Amino acid sequence: MSGRRAAAALLMAAALWAACPGFSGLATAGQPAADPVPGPAPAPAPANEQGFVIAAFQTPIVNLEPGRMRNVALAAARIDGHVLQPGEVFSFNGVVGPRDAEHGWALANEIYQGEYVLGYGGGICQVTSTLYNAALLGGLQIEERYHHDRPLQYIGPGRDATVVWGQLDFRFRNSLDVPVRIGARVVPGDPPQVMVTLRSDRPRAGEPIRVEEEYVRFFPPDLVEVEDPGLPRGRRVVEDEGYFGVEVRIYRVMGLGPDARRELVSHDVYPPKPGRVRVGTGER
Numbered sequence: 001m002s003g004r005r006a007a008a009a010l011l012m013a014a015a016l017w018a019a020c021p022g023f024s025g026l027a028t029a030g031q032p033a034a035d036p037v038p039g040p041a042p043a044p045a046p047a048n049e050q051g052f053v054i055a056a057f058q059t060p061i062v063n064l065e066p067g068r069m070r071n072v073a074l075a076a077a078r079i080d081g082h083v084l085q086p087g088e089v090f091s092f093n094g095v096v097g098p099r100d101a102e103h104g105w106a107l108a109n110e111i112y113q114g115e116y117v118l119g120y121g122g123g124i125c126q127v128t129s130t131l132y133n134a135a136l137l138g139g140l141q142i143e144e145r146y147h148h149d150r151p152l153q154y155i156g157p158g159r160d161a162t163v164v165w166g167q168l169d170f171r172f173r174n175s176l177d178v179p180v181r182i183g184a185r186v187v188p189g190d191p192p193q194v195m196v197t198l199r200s201d202r203p204r205a206g207e208p209i210r211v212e213e214e215y216v217r218f219f220p221p222d223l224v225e226v227e228d229p230g231l232p233r234g235r236r237v238v239e240d241e242g243y244f245g246v247e248v249r250i251y252r253v254m255g256l257g258p259d260a261r262r263e264l265v266s267h268d269v270y271p272p273k274p275g276r277v278r279v280g281t282g283e284r
Contacts (some may be wrong), residue, residue, distance in 0.1 A: 161237025219245030242275030
């Protein structure tokens, strides 16, 4: 594939990431959690669903493998209801704890050096990535965040946040002047969604916030050819197509119109993975 076609393909992929059902978020300067409804008073909402919505974000679960689903639901439950006081720092590893069988985690695919391998807690980075985007939209200060080794299916490049117990953490500070309560859960659907909502007892003062991506460069994968005498001469068999790499900048935009302010949040590079093809050298 030519460099121009590769770039066009990844641009299309980026558009699909942004348009993916459930890949969405909102930031508000103070929206009540629910409008009043005429008639009998409804049952009180759970504590995690009361108050004013500061920001919300959701991502689609595209891999429904049972172990991964268990891990995603468990990670969401561990952070659900956590309250951050003004100035307090949230640590994902500190709140969720170690990932092993003893603490209830299942084996599922996770990314290690660009490849999928089995590990306890595989899949929980979808929760950290969803929380990361909610924190960005809520105007909270990001203290520590790392991206994966490769682009993902459920979130666009530059919008992910990976964690590794004892090594890589995701941390952010409540830089607002009000306590912030985290709500996190798996919402049933086709596909199911990871939903994270940030709420407070008072509206968030300030300008509306959005997040923008700037795709800087695209890197098509090289194709490694391996001679195979077991194949007829001239025949080619693709064993691994590899995947594209991308360089992307993420900005947090505060305000509207010409007076809006852009803050560079991250500048990430996801390297491409070479493809592999067997080329026949045997008799026809």
